[in-house]
Amino acid sequence: MYLALKHTHITFAVLSILLFSLRGFWMLTTPEKLQRRWVKIVPHIIDTLLLLSAIALTVSINQYPFTHDWLTAKLLGLIAYIVLGTIALKRGKTRNIRLLALLMALTCVAYIVWVAFKHSALPWL
Numbered sequence: 044m045y046l047a048l049k050h051t052h053i054t055f056a057v058l059s060i061l062l063f064s065l066r067g068f069w070m071l072t073t074p075e076k077l078q079r080r081w082v083k084i085v086p087h088i089i090d091t092l093l094l095l096s097a098i099a100l101t102v103s104i105n106q107y108p109f110t111h112d113w114l115t116a117k118l119l120g121l122i123a124y125i126v127l128g129t130i131a132l133k134r135g136k137t138r139n140i141r142l143l144a145l146l147m148a149l150t151c152v153a154y155i156v157w158v159a160f161k162h163s164a165l166p167w168l
């Protein structure tokens with residue numbers, strides 16, 4: 044069960060990052076593609092499933108945000124990734140702001156993956 048959950052979580056994480064990167068690329072090159080119906084719906088479904096699989100995993104290994112630092116870091120990183128992502132794809136007023144938010148969101152998600160593998164909020168130590 045644990046392994047199936049972990050593979051599910053990793054699959055949704057990869058899909059989330061790929062779809063976000065694709066939308067970031069479209070934001071810079073052909074923003075009208077962001078208005079397609081599936082582009083507005085599918086990423087939200089994937090991100091919801093990513094979060095649900097994360098919650099199921101925390102229960103299955105009995106470690107939780109705000110009791111285990113690396114999971115607190117992942118949760119805060121996820122919130123920052125979502126906020127920066129909406130600025131990058133929607134709310135950013137200028138192209139420069141959206142580009143900066145895109146790069147920061149990608150940095151956040153790289154940090155989250157690093158934290159996931161190291162089980163540490165300071166994975167470079």
Ligand code: HEM
Nearest residue numbers: 053056097100101104108114117118121152155156159160
């Ligand atoms: C963009 C968001 C996220 C990404 C990209 C991501 C990525 C990953 C990856 C790659 C792994 C596998 C690590 C390994 O094989 O050792 C993993 C495991 C895990 N993640 Fe996430 N994750 C995200 C969000 C979250 C959140 C928000 C939580 C909960 C607060 C969470 C909880 C877990 C847990 C409990 C594991 C299992 C760790 C283990 O048993 O070794 N993840 N995550």
